Amino acid sequence: xxxxxxxxxSKGKRLDGRKFDELRKIKIEAGVLHRAEGSCYLEWGENKxxxxxxxxxxxxxxxxxxxxxxxxxxxYNMAAFSVEDRKRPGPDRRxxxxxxxxxxxxxxxxxxxxxxxxxxxxxxxxxxxxAGTRCxxxxxxxxxLADAGIPMKDIPASCAAGKIEDQVVxxxxxEEDNYGNADxxxxxxxxxxxxxxxxxDGHLTEDEFNKALNxxxxxCKIVSDIQKKALLDKYQPALEVD
Amino acid sequence: MTVIPSIKRDYLSKLAKQGKRADGRKFDEFRKIEIxxxxxTKAEGSARVKIGNTQVLVGxxxxxxxxxxxxxxxxxxxxxAELIPLASPDFEAGPPRENAIELARVVDRGVRESEVIELDxxxxxxxxxxxxxxxxxxxLDYDGNLFDAASLATLAALFTAKVPAKRFELGDDYTIPLKxxxxxxxxxxxxxxxxxxxxxxxEEIADARLTVATDKNGDLRAMQKGLSGSFTTDEIRKVIKSxxxxxxxxREQLYKIIGK
Numbered sequence: 001x002x003x004x005x006x007x008x009x010s011k012g013k014r015l016d017g018r019k020f021d022e023l024r025k026i027k028i029e030a031g032v033l034h035r036a037e038g039s040c041y042l043e044w045g046e047n048k049x050x051x052x053x054x055x056x057x058x059x060x061x062x063x064x065x066x067x068x069x070x071x072x073x074x075x076y077n078m079a080a081f082s083v084e085d086r087k088r089p090g091p092d093r094r095x096x097x098x099x100x101x102x103x104x105x106x107x108x109x110x111x112x113x114x115x116x117x118x119x120x121x122x123x124x125x126x127x128x129x130x131a132g133t134r135c136x137x138x139x140x141x142x143x144x145l146a147d148a149g150i151p152m153k154d155i156p157a158s159c160a161a162g163k164i165e166d167q168v169v170x171x172x173x174x175e176e177d178n179y180g181n182a183d184x185x186x187x188x189x190x191x192x193x194x195x196x197x198x199x200x201d202g203h204l205t206e207d208e209f210n211k212a213l214n215x216x217x218x219x220c221k222i223v224s225d226i227q228k229k230a231l232l233d234k235y236q237p238a239l240e241v242d
Numbered sequence: 243m244t245v246i247p248s249i250k251r252d253y254l255s256k257l258a259k260q261g262k263r264a265d266g267r268k269f270d271e272f273r274k275i276e277i278x279x280x281x282x283t284k285a286e287g288s289a290r291v292k293i294g295n296t297q298v299l300v301g302x303x304x305x306x307x308x309x310x311x312x313x314x315x316x317x318x319x320x321x322x323a324e325l326i327p328l329a330s331p332d333f334e335a336g337p338p339r340e341n342a343i344e345l346a347r348v349v350d351r352g353v354r355e356s357e358v359i360e361l362d363x364x365x366x367x368x369x370x371x372x373x374x375x376x377x378x379x380x381x382l383d384y385d386g387n388l389f390d391a392a393s394l395a396t397l398a399a400l401f402t403a404k405v406p407a408k409r410f411e412l413g414d415d416y417t418i419p420l421k422x423x424x425x426x427x428x429x430x431x432x433x434x435x436x437x438x439x440x441x442x443x444x445e446e447i448a449d450a451r452l453t454v455a456t457d458k459n460g461d462l463r464a465m466q467k468g469l470s471g472s473f474t475t476d477e478i479r480k481v482i483k484s485x486x487x488x489x490x491x492x493r494e495q496l497y498k499i500i501g502k
Contacts, residue, residue, distance in 0.1 A: 033383045034295035035330050046283050050382060052328040075335055077326060080378040081285035081301025089324055089378065090337060123328035125380070127299065128282045 005179050007164040014176065016045075020169045023159070023219055024132075028140070028230035030147045036123075038148025040230070042140040045173065048128035051140035053148040059119035070115035074103040074122040076137055082129040098134050105138060105187050105196035111151040120150060131177040135160050135185050138197065143227050147234070155227055156196055158187035159219030161212040163204060168211045170219045184209070186216045190224040193217070251432065251447040258435040265294075265441060270484040272427075272439040275492065277394065277499045279402040287403020287418075291395035293439065295385035297329075300395035301378050302403040302418075306410050309365070309372040317364025317372045321350035323379040323392065330384040346379060348466050349392050352426055352455050353377070356463040359400065360419040366412065373405060375418070386442040389453050389466075393426040394496065401500040424455040424463035425492045427485035436477055438484055452478065454485035458493065 008014055018024070024045030033039035036052035043049075059065045076098040080089050091099070106122060122145065124137040135158040142156040162172040164180040172183055182202025188195055204212060254264060263269065273294030282288035285301035309316060323346035325333040338346070353359060364373040377399070379392045401423075404415045430440040430448035437444055440451075449471025455464040462482065467473070473481070496502075 033297070033328075034385055035383050036328065048282065050328065054327070054331050057331070075327065079282075079299070079301060079380050080322065080376065081282055081288065081303045083284055086303035086305060086376050086378075089322055091335075121327065123326065125326060125328050125382075127301075127380070128284050130284070 005175055007176055007179060008167060014164075014169065014173070016173055020167060021215060021218070023171045023222060024173065026223065026226050028143055028226055030143050030230045030234040036144070036148070038144045038146070038150070040140045040143035040147060042136055042143070044132060044136040044139070046128060046130035047126070047133055047136045049133065049136045049140045050125045050127060051137065051144040052123045053121065053141075053144045053150065054123070055120040056115040056118035056150070057121075059117060064119070065117040067116055069112035070110070070118040070120050072103050072107040072110055072112065072120050072122065074099050074106055074124060074141060076102060076124045076126070076134070078126040078129060078133070082126050098137070101197055101199065102134065102138050102141065105156060106141060106145070108196050109152050109154055109156050109189055110145065111153065114151060120145075131172055131174045132160055132185070134158070135187070138187050139223055139227065143230055146227075146231055154189040154191045155224065156187050157190050157220040157224035157227060158185065158197065159216050159223050160185035161216035161219065163202065163208060163212065168208055168215060170215050182208075182212070184212045184216060186213070186220065188217060188220045190221055247447055250443050254444065254447060255433040255435070258433065258437075263437060263441075264443060269436065270438045270488070272488055272492070273441075275394070275495060277398050277496065279398050279499060285399075285403075286406055287399045287401075289395045289398035289402065290382075291391045291398065293387055293391045293394075294441065295383060296387055296391050297381075297383035298388065298391040298395045299380040299382055300392065300399040301380070302399050303376040303378070304403075304406055305374045305376070306366065306371055306412075307374045309369065314369035315365045315372075316361040317359070317375060319350070319354065319359055319361065319375040319377065321346045321353070321377040321379070321396075323349070323381070325381050325384070329381040333381075333384065344468070345388055345392060348389055348453060348464075349377070349379060349396050352393050352424060352464045353396060353400070356421075356424045356455070356457065358397070358420055358423050360421060363419040364405075384442065386440050386445045387428055389428045390426050390439065393455070394492065397423045397425075398496060398499060401496075401502070422458045423493075423496070424457045425489040425496070426453055426455040426464070427488045427492070428453040429481045429484070430469075431471060431473060431477065436473075436481060438488060452481050454482055456486050456489040460486055
């Protein structure tokens with residue numbers, strides 16, 4: 001896609017002043033909702049996301065039950081007012097696809113075999129959207145699952161890398177996403193380094209892909225530290241009392 | 243009735259006989275209300291309202307569109323509510339059901355019939371182009387009394403919203419022309435006790451519900467009775483009285499937030 005917008009200035013800074021390997025500002029708070037078993041509020045740049053976890057509970061309808069393990073149902077949903085032009089409420093093809101890949105990523109990392117026939121429901125609400133909502137949503141879901149006490153191999157962390165003006169950069173902003181050359185959102189299990197989610201659109205050479213993947217993995221590790229800090233902020237005081 | 247609600251009903255009725263509620267409130271007392279505006283950058287206006295643990299987020303979006311043929315010189319408003327599964331273990335995904343539709347319609351009526359939005363001032367070209375105001379109610383945490391939380395969040399969002407004229411190349415942005423808002427207060431009745439601002443447990447066992455919206459002058463602007471139980475006329479008069487009292491306090495709190 002061609003445009004007149006200069007995404008990188010002469011000093012090598014991006015539109016919002018970030019360096020190539022710099023994330024937008026991320027703020028995470030665990031346990032913000034009363035009814036949910038676990039929840040998380042996350043701000044990532046201008047993105048604002050709320051995630052809530054219910055379950056494990058009996059999976060309904062019954063035919064969706066798996067006698068050997070729990071099913072994980074993530075539901076990614078955008079609020080009507082979260083985007084520039086109002087979005088019609090309810091799921092569309094894009095949000096169904098994102099829900100599916102997030103469900104699959106979470107299914108890998110949750111110890112589903114502990115809860116046969118159960119369902120673990122993860123609701124991700126995008127309240128304010130500005131590029132990178134699936135990574136932000138999955139990151140919030142990871143914290144909400146931990147807050148709910150769902151047993152997991154690890155807390156999944158997610159982040160994207162991309163290419164703008166032939167330069168591989170971390171965590172694309174809105175204009176960079178619109179006018180850039182490629183986007184590579186991934187999610188990993190930070191301890192093992194396994195990749196749980198990977199999508200790509202645009203155009204990358206093999207070298208650029210390797211560079212972007214490494215950059216995104218490093219981004220995930222930074223995200224992971226922020227996730228753990230949010231959980232410690234909530235639970236550390238309780239630990240100290242004992 | 244299933245087992246758990248009937249146990250709840252016994253417990254709450256027993257407390258009520260001693261003049262008490264489970265959370266220690268008086269019968270006509272609201273939970274703590276918090277109002278926060280400007281929480282969504284992409285929306286023209288937004289507000290998050292907490293009543294106790296209940297949390298509602300309302301966002302206002304605006305667009306340019308055609309007016310209805312029977313009112314060619316007035317803007318259009320639409321209200322939608324979603325009871326998203328994030329907010330309660332009992333909410334299911336899918337198109338809005340009865341409860342979400344009643345909620346949206348009651349909020350819509352409160353705004354529309356009291357003419358809070360001066361729709362005739364939202365006309366751009368008579369018969370051709372007018373502003374459309376979308377009010378979207380997002381329930382985040384359901385712990386009872388969605389009606390009042392949704393109405394209050396809608397008002398706070400409207401009062402802090404900007405018409406995005408610049409984006410549509412129609413001059414500078416300006417605030418939506420609004421009049422004094424009516425404030426809605428909801429009560430429920432169970433076992434002949436009437437309580438204001440029901441918690442989720444009180445709502446679950448309620449026989450009847452009454453929402454009363456009152457204005458600055460102490461007049462009535464909208465009412466909605468819900469559920470299959472009934473009220474005596476004395477009870478209705480009492481509900482109106484405490485709705486006026488609570489409405490006054492809530493209005494003062496709202497005015498403080500929106501700088502009025």
